[in-house]
Amino acid sequence: MSTLSAVEVTLVRGDITRQTVDAVVNAANSSLLGGGGVDGAIHRRGGPEILAECRKLRASHYGGGLATGRAVATTAGRLDARWVVHTVGPVWSAAEDRSALLESCYRTSLRVAAELGARTVAFPAISTGVYGWPMDDGARIAVRTVLAEAAAPVEEVRFVLFDAAAYDEFERALAAARA
Template identity: 55%
Template sequence: MGRVEILTILGDITRMQVDAIVNAANSSLLGGGGVDGAIHAAAGPALLAECRELRRTVLPGGLPVGDAVATGAGRLPCRWVIHTVGPNRHAGQTDPALLARCFTRSLDVAAELGATSVAVPAVSAGVYGWDVHEVARVALAATRAWDDAHPGHGVDLVQFVLFSNAALAAFRDAASAGSV
């Protein structure tokens, strides 16, 4: 237990010097707003080209909610971008297990890639309407459960990179409340 170090920091996920960053993508994988738009903008055209190729070949219907897939990182300082599609509360997707799956599937993909350090945003806490406190509780619990269930996975560090002081406080509150 406790093999992976979990940190919560305020920052810009596109500047993180880790092996992989997680993108809060939409199912099209073709960019959007928020974290998704920032990652696509910072990565440059290579990321969009890889996402288009995924859509053309293995994901013609898009990436399902709760699943994850990796691409290269374009101009980002990391090696990979792991795209995951969070549930959209506004569309009636309110199951916390589906939200937890975003985090666990992203960690599965990170481990498969050989990533030892991963930066993760507050998936679904933005335009998808989930309360950031709930996202924090689910994300931290899912990460710890994944760590416990996958001994020897190779992921040493998970950094939750938060976009605002309020989100950072929510993740730190959840961590101190025993979710971690």
């Protein structure tokens, strides 16, 4: 845990859909209509209420989908949370530095959560799955951005990591940020 920037940062190995928090961040695809990985798991466990609100968003402000690095909130449906904050991470590229887009995912998700009044926020390791972002760099960007950007009313940011390798990388990134 860390109390840098007055926000408690916690690492959890587990299933993000099982977290009891105010807001769960979804590593969404731009369609907002569900997909694989974290996105699919959140839609499956959260139920049809999430998809219904995503469809409304697509029919109004986000007809072309949600842009990479942006965030928008919906109900959390059947999750043990109040909201899901959907953000679209960048696909990693060896030829182009897209780290500002990944930072934006964390920054805008925190801003949306704070505007909703969320005190506790659970994040996955955005873009580090099928989008191919190297876990060590993804962890460094996530931890650094959250420590720099999280502010009241957010009191706790929880990184929920699916496996031991991801947990270890986030643990290293958090230790380096404290040094």
